[in-house]
Amino acid sequence: LALTDRSHAAALDAADPLGAYRERFVIVDPSLIYLDGNSLGRLPAATAARLVRTVTEEWGDGLIRSWDQWIDLPTRVGDRIARAVLGAEPGEVVVADSTTVNFYKLAVAALDARPDRRVIITDVDNFPTDRYVLEGMATARGATVRWLEVDTVAGPQLDDVAPLLADDVALVTFSHVAYRSGARADMTAITSAAHEVGALALWDLSHSAGSVPVALGRSNVDLAVGCTYKYLHGGPGSPAWLFVRKSLQSELKQPIWGWFGQRDQFAMGSAYQAQRDLRAFLSGTPSVLALAAIDEGVALVEEAGIAAVADKGRALTDYAIALYNAWLADLGFLLGTPRESEQRGAHISIRRADADVLCTALVGVGVVTDFRRPDAIRLGLAPLTTRFVDVWQGLAKIRDLAK
Amino acid sequence: LALTDRSHAAALDAADPLGAYRERFVIVDPSLIYLDGNSLGRLPAATAARLVRTVTEEWGDGLIRSWDQWIDLPTRVGDRIARAVLGAEPGEVVVADSTTVNFYKLAVAALDARPDRRVIITDVDNFPTDRYVLEGMATARGATVRWLEVDTVAGPQLDDVAPLLADDVALVTFSHVAYRSGARADMTAITSAAHEVGALALWDLSHSAGSVPVALGRSNVDLAVGCTYKYLHGGPGSPAWLFVRKSLQSELKQPIWGWFGQRDQFAMGSAYQAQRDLRAFLSGTPSVLALAAIDEGVALVEEAGIAAVADKGRALTDYAIALYNAWLADLGFLLGTPRESEQRGAHISIRRADADVLCTALVGVGVVTDFRRPDAIRLGLAPLTTRFVDVWQGLAKIRDLAK
Numbered sequence: 001l002a003l004t005d006r007s008h009a010a011a012l013d014a015a016d017p018l019g020a021y022r023e024r025f026v027i028v029d030p031s032l033i034y035l036d037g038n039s040l041g042r043l044p045a046a047t048a049a050r051l052v053r054t055v056t057e058e059w060g061d062g063l064i065r066s067w068d069q070w071i072d073l074p075t076r077v078g079d080r081i082a083r084a085v086l087g088a089e090p091g092e093v094v095v096a097d098s099t100t101v102n103f104y105k106l107a108v109a110a111l112d113a114r115p116d117r118r119v120i121i122t123d124v125d126n127f128p129t130d131r132y133v134l135e136g137m138a139t140a141r142g143a144t145v146r147w148l149e150v151d152t153v154a155g156p157q158l159d160d161v162a163p164l165l166a167d168d169v170a171l172v173t174f175s176h177v178a179y180r181s182g183a184r185a186d187m188t189a190i191t192s193a194a195h196e197v198g199a200l201a202l203w204d205l206s207h208s209a210g211s212v213p214v215a216l217g218r219s220n221v222d223l224a225v226g227c228t229y230k231y232l233h234g235g236p237g238s239p240a241w242l243f244v245r246k247s248l249q250s251e252l253k254q255p256i257w258g259w260f261g262q263r264d265q266f267a268m269g270s271a272y273q274a275q276r277d278l279r280a281f282l283s284g285t286p287s288v289l290a291l292a293a294i295d296e297g298v299a300l301v302e303e304a305g306i307a308a309v310a311d312k313g314r315a316l317t318d319y320a321i322a323l324y325n326a327w328l329a330d331l332g333f334l335l336g337t338p339r340e341s342e343q344r345g346a347h348i349s350i351r352r353a354d355a356d357v358l359c360t361a362l363v364g365v366g367v368v369t370d371f372r373r374p375d376a377i378r379l380g381l382a383p384l385t386t387r388f389v390d391v392w393q394g395l396a397k398i399r400d401l402a403k
Numbered sequence: 404l405a406l407t408d409r410s411h412a413a414a415l416d417a418a419d420p421l422g423a424y425r426e427r428f429v430i431v432d433p434s435l436i437y438l439d440g441n442s443l444g445r446l447p448a449a450t451a452a453r454l455v456r457t458v459t460e461e462w463g464d465g466l467i468r469s470w471d472q473w474i475d476l477p478t479r480v481g482d483r484i485a486r487a488v489l490g491a492e493p494g495e496v497v498v499a500d501s502t503t504v505n506f507y508k509l510a511v512a513a514l515d516a517r518p519d520r521r522v523i524i525t526d527v528d529n530f531p532t533d534r535y536v537l538e539g540m541a542t543a544r545g546a547t548v549r550w551l552e553v554d555t556v557a558g559p560q561l562d563d564v565a566p567l568l569a570d571d572v573a574l575v576t577f578s579h580v581a582y583r584s585g586a587r588a589d590m591t592a593i594t595s596a597a598h599e600v601g602a603l604a605l606w607d608l609s610h611s612a613g614s615v616p617v618a619l620g621r622s623n624v625d626l627a628v629g630c631t632y633k634y635l636h637g638g639p640g641s642p643a644w645l646f647v648r649k650s651l652q653s654e655l656k657q658p659i660w661g662w663f664g665q666r667d668q669f670a671m672g673s674a675y676q677a678q679r680d681l682r683a684f685l686s687g688t689p690s691v692l693a694l695a696a697i698d699e700g701v702a703l704v705e706e707a708g709i710a711a712v713a714d715k716g717r718a719l720t721d722y723a724i725a726l727y728n729a730w731l732a733d734l735g736f737l738l739g740t741p742r743e744s745e746q747r748g749a750h751i752s753i754r755r756a757d758a759d760v761l762c763t764a765l766v767g768v769g770v771v772t773d774f775r776r777p778d779a780i781r782l783g784l785a786p787l788t789t790r791f792v793d794v795w796q797g798l799a800k801i802r803d804l805a806k
Contacts, residue, residue: 028464036467043463051454051692059639060446061431064439064771070639098687100661101504112543124673129662129687132675136660140515229688236462236473236691257539258503259532268776270527272535284501284532285632288639289454290690368467373671 004326009392012319018304018312021384025233033367033394037382038207038347041233047296054292073291074260074282077298081232081241084302086205086224087215092243094278095228095294096260096286099206099240100129102225105254105281106242107137107171110200110223113252114170117199121164121172123148123156127179130204134173143170153336154343155183158190169199176214177207177345180372182317182337184212184344188219195220200248206230209241210301211346211383213310216243223248231309231346231382233297238290242281249278258283304384312383313346320348320379320391327399336376347380350398358401367397407729412795415722421707421715424787428636436770436797440785441610441750444636450699457695476694477663477685480701484635484644487705489608489627490618495646497681498631498697499663499689502609502643503532505628508657508684509645510540510574513603513626516655517573520602524567524575526551526559530582533607537576546573556739557746558586561593572602579617580610580748583775585720585740587615587747591622598623603651609633612644613704614749614786616713619646626651634712634749634785636700641693645684652681661686707787715786716749722791723751723782726798734805739779750783753801761804770800 001008013019026043034042058066078093086093096102111120120134124147138145146164150156155178165172172194177184191201202223208214210231216224224243228234244252253274259265260282263273274280301309317337324335328350336349352358352375359371370378377398381391404411416422429446437445461469481496489496499505514523523537527550541548549567553559558581568575575597580587594604605626611617613634619627627646631637647655656677662668663685666676677683704712720740727738731753739752755761755778762774773781780801784794 026459026463028459032466034466040462040467040470042466043458048455048458051458052451055446055451055454055638055696056429056431059443060429060451063435063437063445064443064773065766066639067443097500097504098661098689100663100687101500101659104659104661104686127662128665128671131673132660132662132665135675136658140658227688235458236469237688237694238690238692240687255539255543256504256507257535258501258507259530259535260503262531262535266776268531270534272538283507284503284643285630285640286501287641287690287693289641289692289696291640293458293692363468370467373669 003322006389006392009388012388016312018308018384021300021304022387024300025385031366033390035367035369035379035381035386035390035394037385038230038380039370040236041230041297041382042385044233044296044300047235047293050292050296051289054289070288073288074286075279077291077295078241080295080298080302084298085209085214085306086243087217088243089217089246091278092246093241094282095239095241095291096282097239099225099227100133102240102242103130103204104133104137105256106202106223106225107133107173108255109252110171110202111137111141111143113200117168117170118143119146119169121146121148121161121169123150123174125150125152125155125178125180127175127204127206130173130175153181153183154338155181156185156190158186158193161190162193165193165197165199167197169197171202172199173202175204175207177212179207180336180376180378181349182344182347184208187221191219191221207345207347211310211313213306221245228294228297232294232301234294238294239286244278244281250276254281256283260284300384309383313381314341316381316383316386316388316391317341317344317346317348319388320381320395323392323395324350327395328402331402346383347378349376349378351375352402358398361401362397365397367394369394406725409792409795412791415791419715421711421787424703424707425790427703428788434769436793438770438772438782438784438789438793438797440788441633441783442773443639444633444700444785445788447636447699447703450638450696453695453699454692457692473691476691477689478682480694480698481644483698483701483705487701488613488617488709489646490620491646492620492649494681495649496644497684498642498644498694499685500642502628502630503536505643505645506533506607507536507540508659509605509626509628510536510576511658512655513574513605514540514544514546516603520571520573521546522549522572524549524551524564524572526553526577528553528555528558528581528583529578530607530609533576533578556584556586557741558584559588559593561589561596564593565596568596568600568602570600572600574605575602576605578607578610580615582610583739583779583781584752585747585750587611590624594622594624610748610750613712614716616709624648631697631700635697635704637697641697642689647681647684653679657684659686663687703787712786716784717744719784719786719789719791719794720744720747720749720751723784723794723798726795727753730798730802731805749786750781752779752781754778755805761801764804765800768800770797772797
């Protein structure tokens with residue numbers, strides 16, 4: 001079979017050990033080619049029923065009494081994410097607030113933990129909300145962001161970061177998998193280099209949690225955040241997780257003191273005393289409905305196993321790049337993603353000046369991708385729900401429209 | 404009919420213009436006397452179906468394309484709350500993040516807007532999360548909290564606040580209705596006094612939005628926050644709203660800069676440029692499921708009309724106090740709530756040293772209230788779902804247990 005034959009893709013699907021997982025999701029329109037699972041993951045089939053149960057039984061019937069079982073949702077769902085996808089320990093991850101708010105809490109905590117250092121390092125291509133948080137925080141606190149220029153395909157590299165590191169650096173922060181290129185940074189090496197100059201390392205894993213192998217513990221990462229609405233299938237705008245390495249939990253202080261971070265919460269005492277564990281990084285009341293939905297999504301990734309999920313992501317992106325080589329490379333495109341599978345996540349970027357026009361045209365022929373300025377069509381190949389035939393058909397449509 | 408006869412309560416229910424609204428909520432156990440709607444409002448009957456629709460149609464079918472309709476949920480639901488219960492203008496309220504995070508954003512914005520002033524005034528009995536946020540913020544920014552001692556029944560009074568006001572005060576902040584006593588502060592007068600010394604006024608309306616008449620516009624309030632899971636029936640941990648008076652929106656800057664506050668969000672530009680309107684107070688991606696649920700709850704309050712809702716709240720608390728006088732006043736209790744209806748919200752506190760034991764015993768006989776340390780049984784009489792016979796039966800059970 002030729003690689004470019006649809007039957008080759010069908011054969012890959014037939015041999016896919018995770019192929020059956022697609023049935024665990026709601027597929028309303030089977031003809032839709034959905035290649036944007038890195039913006040919003042598909043709906044697990046179990047989620048609607050879980051929400052109805054949470055709403056009618058826990059809220060409607062249990063009413064306020066259900067807080068007995070809700071109160072530990074941030075840590076319970078956090079522990080599940082820690083174990084299932086992050087290579088972290090129980091007690092190192094909680095779910096609450098948005099990625100932006102969590103990133104703010106951890107970045108401020110890191111800066112406050114290094115009061116004699118006022119420099120933050122990140123890259124100019126980092127996800128906007130991370131850059132904006134750092135910019136706002138630096139402005140408010142008299143710190144400076146030392147911006148790393150990066151190759152738009154390869155992303156942050158240790159060799160580029162190293163020259164910026166010095167003993168004035170409080171915090172080094174990058175995305176593990178870059179939102180546009182899909183480039184995967186060497187988290188272990190960059191974290192180690194940050195530690196060598198006494199800085200803390202904060203990673204945004206929004207595009208890697210649930211798509212590539214992650215070992216926050218072994219990588220000696222200090223701090224991390226990530227969203228749950230992409231590869232963890234938590235639903236639109238679902239709250240984010242945050243990770244603080246256990247040995248740092250008593251040292252670091254987050255800035256938004258609230259009653260969910262208070263040691264004896266319902267004593268409602270006169271002075272704030274932070275919890276002795278990661279719950280100190282909680283602030284206000286978390287959305288129970290949102291947490292219930294996340295729990296269902298993470299459960300599917302846990303059941304499939306992150307190693308198998310990551311293997312599938314690698315195979316899908318390998319296949320997409322092979323089709324790119326065969327069909328698109330000669331049509332004026334640039335592959336915006338590293339070719340080496342260890343250096344990327346589960347999405348790829350295909351760049352051409354008319355990418356925005358192509359993205360719109362693709363929707364018209366039943367292929368959902370997304371456009372990222374200035375020139376990228378981003379194809380998110382969520383491992384649990386994307387078939388090889390989807391990749392084949394999506395790339396074929398791009399080829400047809402781009403000719 | 405004697406006031407203490409159950410038939411008197413039944414007659415009040417029969418004459419209640421809002422009586423039919425109870426059927427718009429899920430009542431799983433009709434024998435349960437639920438007097439804790441100020442901790443968690445009951446489940447609207449329409450919410451489960453709305454969530455299923457949001458999940459299956461908007462998320463499952465529409466997928467990423469549904470962001471076209473989701474993107475303005477924070478302002479759309481905010482406008483509804485502004486109009487329905489806050490006496491505010493469209494564009495003055497958004498829904499996102501927790502009450503704690505919203506309170507943090509507004510308190511920091513206020514302090515930053517008065518850089519030559521370092522004093523914050525609040526009361527020692529204010530809701531814990533507000534006190535903790537202020538304590539953390541003051542510690543981080545070299546500010547001082549000037550604590551107001553208050554009468555535990557009457558709450559903050561203008562006459563007590565006035566002597567603390569001076570030209571070093573940046574921010575004056577109280578709860579409009581106190582979480583324990585139910586005391587309602589004179590928001591207009593205290594705001595005016597704060598303005599006279601050049602301070603900004605930030606009000607927490609968690610216990611008043613949806614229960615008492617509020618006119619943020621006419622009261623000339625600068626800033627306000629409030630939760631949606633009490634009298635707005637948004638569900639457990641549902642996100643909170645925040646209000647910034649229109650004339651202050653371009654002056655005040657909130658500290659958590661994120662992509663939902665960015666002017667041209669999907670340009671993902673290199674520098675943060677805050678939205679020109681209240682969306683500048685958004686940070687990260689809001690939970691769509693949580694916002695959909697809030698929308699259903701607020702719709703019911705809007706339909707019933709806040710004036711009628713507030714009237715019912717007044718009538719319920721009047722009746723509860725009348726029964727307290729008849730049955731409990733001689734049993735060693737203290738009424739922990741102002742007797743004048745204009746000076747309270749829709750919950751009352753009944754205090755005795757064994758309140759915690761009584762609360763637990765009440766659950767055993769099918770009456771849900773809550774205990775607030777050190778000595779209060781709090782009875783939340785959510786106007787849309789509480790009947791006069793519920794008040795009668797709840798107070799009768801307290802009498803029986805307390806004898």
